[in-house]
Amino acid sequence: MVSTTESSADKIQKGSTLSAWVLVLFFFVLWEAIVRLVNVPVYILPAPSVVFLTIAKNISTYANGTLLTVGEAVLGLLLGMIAGTLLASLLVFYPKLEGGVMTLAILMKSTPLVAIAPLLTLWLGFGIMPKIIITALMTFFPVLVNVLVGLQKVDPALIDLFRSWHASRSQIFFHLRIPSSLPNLFAAIKISAPLALIGAVVAEWTGASGGLGKTMWLAYTNLNLPFLFAAIFILAAIGILIYWLLIRLESWIIFWQLDTQNL
Amino acid sequence: MDLHIVEVSHTFPGRLTREALYKVSLEVPSGEFLAIIGPSGCGKSTLLRLIVNQIVPSAGKIRIDGKTPAEVVAERRMAWMAQSPALLPWLTVEGNVQLALKFHSPERPPSLTAREALRLVGLEDVAAAYPKMLSGGMQQRLALARTLVMDAGLWLMDEPFAALDELTRERLTHELGEIWYQLRPTVLWVTHNIYEALRLADRILVFSPHPGRVVGDLHVDIPRPRQESDAGFQFMLSHIRQILSQYDNQGGNHGINN
Numbered sequence: 261m262v263s264t265t266e267s268s269a270d271k272i273q274k275g276s277t278l279s280a281w282v283l284v285l286f287f288f289v290l291w292e293a294i295v296r297l298v299n300v301p302v303y304i305l306p307a308p309s310v311v312f313l314t315i316a317k318n319i320s321t322y323a324n325g326t327l328l329t330v331g332e333a334v335l336g337l338l339l340g341m342i343a344g345t346l347l348a349s350l351l352v353f354y355p356k357l358e359g360g361v362m363t364l365a366i367l368m369k370s371t372p373l374v375a376i377a378p379l380l381t382l383w384l385g386f387g388i389m390p391k392i393i394i395t396a397l398m399t400f401f402p403v404l405v406n407v408l409v410g411l412q413k414v415d416p417a418l419i420d421l422f423r424s425w426h427a428s429r430s431q432i433f434f435h436l437r438i439p440s441s442l443p444n445l446f447a448a449i450k451i452s453a454p455l456a457l458i459g460a461v462v463a464e465w466t467g468a469s470g471g472l473g474k475t476m477w478l479a480y481t482n483l484n485l486p487f488l489f490a491a492i493f494i495l496a497a498i499g500i501l502i503y504w505l506l507i508r509l510e511s512w513i514i515f516w517q518l519d520t521q522n523l
Numbered sequence: 524m525d526l527h528i529v530e531v532s533h534t535f536p537g538r539l540t541r542e543a544l545y546k547v548s549l550e551v552p553s554g555e556f557l558a559i560i561g562p563s564g565c566g567k568s569t570l571l572r573l574i575v576n577q578i579v580p581s582a583g584k585i586r587i588d589g590k591t592p593a594e595v596v597a598e599r600r601m602a603w604m605a606q607s608p609a610l611l612p613w614l615t616v617e618g619n620v621q622l623a624l625k626f627h628s629p630e631r632p633p634s635l636t637a638r639e640a641l642r643l644v645g646l647e648d649v650a651a652a653y654p655k656m657l658s659g660g661m662q663q664r665l666a667l668a669r670t671l672v673m674d675a676g677l678w679l680m681d682e683p684f685a686a687l688d689e690l691t692r693e694r695l696t697h698e699l700g701e702i703w704y705q706l707r708p709t710v711l712w713v714t715h716n717i718y719e720a721l722r723l724a725d726r727i728l729v730f731s732p733h734p735g736r737v738v739g740d741l742h743v744d745i746p747r748p749r750q751e752s753d754a755g756f757q758f759m760l761s762h763i764r765q766i767l768s769q770y771d772n773q774g775g776n777h778g779i780n781n
Contacts, residue, residue: 424577425626426626431626
């Protein structure tokens with residue numbers, strides 16, 4: 261029978277979000293208390309209040325840096341996503357290529373990308389290009405593997421049905437394989453998004469004209485710990501925000517899957 | 524559409540070579556409702572898959588209105604329904620039927636709209652719902668609506684209601700009978716429920732355990748609507764049980780509901 265999906269799941273969700281915030285708050289209070297009671301010097305561990313004050317005082321520096329770093333990460337993420345999805349689609353149509361391409365992709369994945377970041381900076385300069393390439397490379401592999409599995413693992417009963425309709429391979433691809441693989445694409449993006457942020461920051465460490473990574477590097481060389489922590493706080497917040505946005509987007513786009521999982 | 528099968532055998536290749544069908548010959552005149560009954564694994568489903576061109580027989584010939592299965596599939600004149608309703612979860616109830624209409628033969632205009640097909644199976648009120656919101660019986664009704672819009676002359680039905688509860692199955696079987704009576708397609712209905720077969724079919728084919736062979740070919744001359752209490756019904760029932768019991772000593776009742 262037709263049922264509505266209003267359930268206790270939402271309440272549980274809200275409850276766990278609340279308890280997470282309480283824990284974070286508790287963590288900050290504890291941290292603040294320890295720093296003040298033990299008199300930890302600021303060049304070892306600044307109190308959270310000092311870090312938040314640093315952000316407030318330098319808000320434009322951090323805003324610009326955040327914009328640049330997040331921009332690089334998002335562009336790289338999109339590039340890696342598009343490349344991974346296109347290659348996975350190609351492998352569905354030409355399955356003979358799968359062995360060779362996957363071996364290459366695994367080789368590429370096994371190379372520590374952080375190690376080639378300085379090289380890209382040397383070749384391409386301090387602009388955003390090397391950062392985008394690094395984040396794209398980090399995103400590419402999870403997307404390729406996940407989307408390929410999603411495109412291949414379609415319900416055989418549905419394939420039988422489409423065959424009985426005399427559907428062409430491309431019709432099966434667009435009507436069946438693409439929508440079936442969307443949950444896998446989201447799984448891949450949820451893995452890749454934090455990686456993309458790491459990729460952008462690490463690439464900035466190797467030389468950049470701006471961005472949070474550059475700010476961190478400057479703070480580190482000057483032993484300015486409040487400045488360094490401020491960047492870390494912002495990165496953590498962005499990571500959480502991106503993940504939250506992705507979950508929202510996921511439940512909106514692939515509603516047919518989440519419906520039952522939440523019940 | 525009439526169906527003409529001559530000495531079709533099929534063996535699945537591979538390390539565990541398995542002979543599924545052995546020299547099956549069959550004539551099904553246009554508009555007949557044929558039930559195929561037999562123990563589990565007797566090749567009933569294989570026969571349907573051969574007809575719908577999902578597999579190619581190892582030997583023998585299949586012709587539908589004089590054409591090969593591949594040709595008839597290309598003309599989109601066969602409809603396939605299986606135990607899984609095979610619905611697209613991201614499309615609404617109506618969207619699922621409309622998708623089927625997209626694959627309707629371009630040479631003839633469809634005789635039903637998606638809405639009309641949904642009305643026929645009693646799903647008009649939930650046209651905007653999504654398949655996951657429907658019960659198992661409603662999902663199979665939707666699959667039936669999708670079959671209806673294809674205007675196919677030959678319906679291949681591989682135990683479409685087997686996964687449903689008894690009451691729903693009985694109701695759907697009855698509704699299918701009425702729809703068939705109106706449209707008169709040729710139907711091949713695989714089941715392992717003798718009662719269902721006797722209620723619906725013009726003719727019942729009994730298969731032996733594997734490799735499947737035709738061991739009984741019975742015309743059901745009982746006027747519709749058929750009641751279990753009819754003498755004719757009971758006679759046919761015991762007759763079919765008798766045929767099947769010859770194979771009982773080869774390993775239980777093979778999952779037949781008798």
